[in-house]
Amino acid sequence: MKRYLIPIVLMAALAGCKPAPVVGILTEPTPASSNVPGKEFPKVYPDLRAEFQINAPEAQSVAVDCGKVYPLTKGENGIWSGFTEPLEPGFHYYFIIVDGVRTSDPNSTLYFGCGVDASAIEIPEAGVDFYLDKDVPRGEVRMQRYWSPSMNAWRTCYVYVPAEYEQNPDKRYPVVYIQHGGGEDETGWFRQGKADIILDNLIAAKKAVPMLIVGDYGQAGDFAQILLNETIPTIDANYRTIPDAKHRAMCGLSFGGGQSWSIGLKHPEVFSSIGVFSSGMFGGVGPGAYAPFSVESQLPELVASADAFNQVHDVFYISCGEGDPRIEHTRAAAEALKAAGADVIFKAWPGGHEWQPWRKSLHEFAQMLFK
Amino acid sequence: MKRYLIPIVLMAALAGCKPAPVVGILTEPTPASSNVPGKEFPKVYPDLRAEFQINAPEAQSVAVDCGKVYPLTKGENGIWSGFTEPLEPGFHYYFIIVDGVRTSDPNSTLYFGCGVDASAIEIPEAGVDFYLDKDVPRGEVRMQRYWSPSMNAWRTCYVYVPAEYEQNPDKRYPVVYIQHGGGEDETGWFRQGKADIILDNLIAAKKAVPMLIVGDYGQAGDFAQILLNETIPTIDANYRTIPDAKHRAMCGLSFGGGQSWSIGLKHPEVFSSIGVFSSGMFGGVGPGAYAPFSVESQLPELVASADAFNQVHDVFYISCGEGDPRIEHTRAAAEALKAAGADVIFKAWPGGHEWQPWRKSLHEFAQMLFK
Numbered sequence: 001m002k003r004y005l006i007p008i009v010l011m012a013a014l015a016g017c018k019p020a021p022v023v024g025i026l027t028e029p030t031p032a033s034s035n036v037p038g039k040e041f042p043k044v045y046p047d048l049r050a051e052f053q054i055n056a057p058e059a060q061s062v063a064v065d066c067g068k069v070y071p072l073t074k075g076e077n078g079i080w081s082g083f084t085e086p087l088e089p090g091f092h093y094y095f096i097i098v099d100g101v102r103t104s105d106p107n108s109t110l111y112f113g114c115g116v117d118a119s120a121i122e123i124p125e126a127g128v129d130f131y132l133d134k135d136v137p138r139g140e141v142r143m144q145r146y147w148s149p150s151m152n153a154w155r156t157c158y159v160y161v162p163a164e165y166e167q168n169p170d171k172r173y174p175v176v177y178i179q180h181g182g183g184e185d186e187t188g189w190f191r192q193g194k195a196d197i198i199l200d201n202l203i204a205a206k207k208a209v210p211m212l213i214v215g216d217y218g219q220a221g222d223f224a225q226i227l228l229n230e231t232i233p234t235i236d237a238n239y240r241t242i243p244d245a246k247h248r249a250m251c252g253l254s255f256g257g258g259q260s261w262s263i264g265l266k267h268p269e270v271f272s273s274i275g276v277f278s279s280g281m282f283g284g285v286g287p288g289a290y291a292p293f294s295v296e297s298q299l300p301e302l303v304a305s306a307d308a309f310n311q312v313h314d315v316f317y318i319s320c321g322e323g324d325p326r327i328e329h330t331r332a333a334a335e336a337l338k339a340a341g342a343d344v345i346f347k348a349w350p351g352g353h354e355w356q357p358w359r360k361s362l363h364e365f366a367q368m369l370f371k
Numbered sequence: 372m373k374r375y376l377i378p379i380v381l382m383a384a385l386a387g388c389k390p391a392p393v394v395g396i397l398t399e400p401t402p403a404s405s406n407v408p409g410k411e412f413p414k415v416y417p418d419l420r421a422e423f424q425i426n427a428p429e430a431q432s433v434a435v436d437c438g439k440v441y442p443l444t445k446g447e448n449g450i451w452s453g454f455t456e457p458l459e460p461g462f463h464y465y466f467i468i469v470d471g472v473r474t475s476d477p478n479s480t481l482y483f484g485c486g487v488d489a490s491a492i493e494i495p496e497a498g499v500d501f502y503l504d505k506d507v508p509r510g511e512v513r514m515q516r517y518w519s520p521s522m523n524a525w526r527t528c529y530v531y532v533p534a535e536y537e538q539n540p541d542k543r544y545p546v547v548y549i550q551h552g553g554g555e556d557e558t559g560w561f562r563q564g565k566a567d568i569i570l571d572n573l574i575a576a577k578k579a580v581p582m583l584i585v586g587d588y589g590q591a592g593d594f595a596q597i598l599l600n601e602t603i604p605t606i607d608a609n610y611r612t613i614p615d616a617k618h619r620a621m622c623g624l625s626f627g628g629g630q631s632w633s634i635g636l637k638h639p640e641v642f643s644s645i646g647v648f649s650s651g652m653f654g655g656v657g658p659g660a661y662a663p664f665s666v667e668s669q670l671p672e673l674v675a676s677a678d679a680f681n682q683v684h685d686v687f688y689i690s691c692g693e694g695d696p697r698i699e700h701t702r703a704a705a706e707a708l709k710a711a712g713a714d715v716i717f718k719a720w721p722g723g724h725e726w727q728p729w730r731k732s733l734h735e736f737a738q739m740l741f742k
Contacts, residue, residue: 036487058471060431096474100429103467103474110481110488116407117481117488133525138516145509154504166609169540238537 023132024089024124032108034091034122039107041081042121048086050121052096054105055079059098064105066094066121088323089125090356091192093118111192115183120192131194131359136204137163141196146234151221157231158186159239160196160213162203172240174247174370175212177227177264177271178362179256181278186217189362192355198363208366212239218256224263228270249315249369251275253358265299265313273315275365277358283329293333295340306341315368316344319361323352394503395460395495403479405462405493410478412452413492419457421492423467425476426450430469435476437465437492459694460496461727462563464489482563486554491563502565502730507575508534512567517605522592528602529557530610531567531584533574543611545618545741546583548598548635548642549733550627552649557588560733563726569734579737583610589627595634599641620686620740622646624729636670636684644686646736648729654700664704666711677712686739687715690732694723 026046031039041053052064057078063071064084072080093113095102104110108119139162148155165173178195180188189195195213202208216231236243250264250271251257257279264271282293295303302309318337320330327348334346347364349357397417402410412424423435428449434442435455443451464484466473475481479490510533519526536544549566551559560566566584573579587602607614621635621642622628628650635642653664666674673680681687689708691701698719705717718735720728 054472056470056472060470062472098472098474099427099431099470101425101427101433101469101474103469103472103477104481104488106474106487108488110475116477117475117479135518138525140516141514143512143514145511147506154509 022127023129024126026124032121032123034109034111034120035107036109041107042105044087044121044123045083048089048123050084050087050123051081052084052105053079053081053107054096054098056098061097061099063097064094065097065102066092069097087121087123088351088354088356089123089128090351090354090359091120091122092354093120095119112185112187113181113183113192125356130201130363131198132201133197134201134204136200138200139163139165139196139203141190144234144238146230148221148226148230150225150230155217155220155226155230156186157214157216157234158190159215159235160190160199161239162210162212163200164203164210165212165240169240172242173210173212174249175214175235175239175241176249176251176366176369177231178213178215179218179250179252179259180215181252181254181256182219185219186215189213189215193359193362195362198359199366202363202366209370211366211370212241218252218259223259227263228267232270245270245272245312246314247272247370249273249275249365251277251317251362251365253277253361254279254353257281265316268312272313273317273365273369274313275315275317275361276319277361278320278324278326278353279318279330280326282326282333284324284326293329293336295336299337299340299342302337302340302342310341310343313343315365316342317347317361317365317368318344319347319349319357319364321351321353321357322348323350324357326353393498394500395497397495403492403494405480405482405491406478407480412478413476415458415492415494416454419460419494421455421458421494422452423455423476424450424452424478425467425469427469432468432470434468435465436468436473437463440468458492458494459722459725459727460494460499461722461725461730462491462493463725464491466490483556483558484552484554484563496727501572501734502569503572504568505572505575507571509571510534510536510567510574512561515605515609517601519592519597519601521596521601526588526591526597526601527557528585528587528605529561530586530606531561531570532610533570533581533583535574535581536583536611540611543613544581544583545620546585546606546610546612547620547622547737547740548602549584549586550589550621550623550630551586552623552625552627553590556590557586560584560586564730564733566733569730570737573734573737580741582737582741583612589623589630594630598634599638603641616641616643616683617685618643618741620644620646620736622648622688622733622736624648624732625650625724628652636687639683643684644688644740645684646686646688646690646732648689648732649691649695649697649724650689650701651697653697653704655695655697664700664707666707670708670711670713673708673711673713681712681714684714686736687713688718688732688736688739689715690718690720690728690735692722692724692728693719694721695728697724 043051062080072082105119110117142159250260252260257276258281264274337344400414414422433451443453476490481488513530623631628647629652635645708715
């Protein structure tokens with residue numbers, strides 16, 4: 001955490017006075033912004049420790065599991081409480097463990113992750129505000145239901161439309177198809193990822209062109225078939241899109257990053273720009289989880305002609321967290337792709353296999369698109 | 372539950388053969404439609420009992436609380452399981468109690484109710500399909516963010532637009548402002564209540580005119596001021612509404628039913644139709660919770676002139692569940708209002724203080740509006 005605090009402390013020392021308030025710097029213990037409105041705990045401290053309180057008078061043991069397990073201590077009143085160590089800035093899923101049962105914290109808003117509606121805590125990052133509510137024109141997120149013949153079911157995708165969409169009834173827009181990670185769903189990029197706020201802020205600052213963002217549920221049936229033959233036609237039929245590859249991008253995180261490669265990169269006639277965030281497909285997620293990555297086996301079309309490949313891929317972006325076990329394999333894959341002549345952009349962010357690098361990846365990727 | 376099963380059994384006996392499948396009749400144990408997709412439990416049986424399974428090898432006691440508490444039994448494998456008695460059809464919040472701690476069930480999709488993200492189980496109702504997905508044109512639910520000067524915060528309201536909205540760029544629509552109950556939020560009427568599906572089905576069957584439905588978070592600040600001066604102007608500015616009282620209605624359940632009375636009924640210059648579903652304001656929810664209802668004190672304008680009152684209120688609808696402790700006071704209030712000359716419609720539905728009567732109330736109320 002030092003890297004977040006020292007500059008401020010230093011600043012204060014040099015100025016010989018209290019530091020001016022900086023966005024993302026807490027000056028006192030503060031309820032997490034991810035709490036159910038009005039709930040005091042979990043509380044985030046200026047040093048980024050989190051304090052938890054759980055009322056469980058009859059429990060034998062209560063702990064918080066946010067990657068590392070922190071046992072809580074029982075008070076006279078039957079309320080268990082305790083602190084974590086300073087946490088990484090960003091969004092962390094967590095669970096409350098009551099007598100060995102992994103459950104959720106009634107104080108937390110829940111987010112679909114890890115295959116369940118999971119508790120989570122938002123830790124602010126000093127000086128970082130690109131995903132925070134600002135006084136800018138706000139777009140909408142629309143829940144678009146559509147019938148899926150291949151699944152024989154109604155499905156819902158989330159569609160972000162920029163603030164100007166309704167004011168420009170004759171204007172058509174490019175579209176980013178954005179996919180969640182394993183155990184998450186179509187709500188993830190909007191509720192956890194803040195994709196709509198990120199785009200509202202970028203568009204207001206003229207750093208990104210107005211675009212639609214579509215998130216669909218990707219762990220279902222033959223998703224390539226669903227996305228290409230059902231989701232995209234639904235969006236092109238119901239929204240004012242520019243329905244060609246030049247104006248379509250696909251990106252995703254982890255499991256969805258793999259899909260951006262296997263569906264997006266492999267269909268240049270449909271998508272011209274691709275973002276692969278923290279994908280395990282390059283390796284680093286357990287022995288034998290994935291075959292060793294090789295440009296020859298994975299991207300023969302690049303080997304055949306880098307020029308032809310770069311021609312049809314406007315933005316080819318790969319990212320990963322420095323603390324993510326996938327980082328070394330991802331870095332190596334990006335270097336191999338560059339060596340093979342691909343115009344690939346590789347970015348490593350602080351943090352692990354979590355939402356903060358994914359928010360930063362979308363924030364950077366979106367600024368490169370459709371220009 | 373007999374009232375649901377006997378007719379079918381009888382039908383079968385008389386016909387001397389298996390009954391034809393009827394919507395809402397289960398022929399075998401079936402995972403609840405409210406489960407996280409793919410989760411087997413809770414499972415609903417043809418007699419409407421629910422079976423629960425919770426993996427908690429280290430727990431001392433595990434129970435399900437869905438109004439009544441049902442203890443679960445620990446199996447060899449550390450999995451606790453058990454049955455409820457037959458449950459009322461409809462949507463029921465529930466909690467898992469692990470060693471005395473009230474928590475959620477990881478198998479259930481969670482719904483914001485009781486002030487937390489709560490587990491819930493959907494029990495089908497024989498022959499009732501008005502809130503089920505059908506192959507009809509589907510509208511959208513849009514998350515509309517807006518800045519609230521009075522709260523000094525961004526707020527989000529949910530806005531349903533009918534399927535035809537985008538196809539009729541010059542057409543303007545009436546609006547129903549719909550409020551959730553205590554401990555719920557703006558998502559309640561759409562996620563628990565299925566308001567969008569109810570309207571999709573009604574509009575497709577030409578039983579209701581195409582309309583917008585707006586759900587806002589009502590347990591905040593001075594909500595009358597927010598709704599009248601912030602929410603309604605936001606909706607009129609961002610959607611093609613008919614911005615007059617004749618084309619505005621307000622309804623709500625429980626806490627939101629009280630608001631429909633205190634805000635909607637009291638502002639006939641803003642709303643012409645009002646629905647009060649299962650409100651505690653008439654009494655029946657604990658001694659002294661509310662002053663005894665009297666037309667004279669609550670509605671002097673009606674006493675002054677029933678004609679004038681009825682003139683400005685197109686639809687004045689009051690409903691309550693037969694099993695709701697509020698039913699007797701609500702029935703008495705409706706009779707007093709009729710005696711005072713109000714053209715009030717009163718409806719009692721099977722069920723308690725729950726979503727099934729509220730879904731049925733919206734289904735009936737919406738068919739009366741804007742005609």
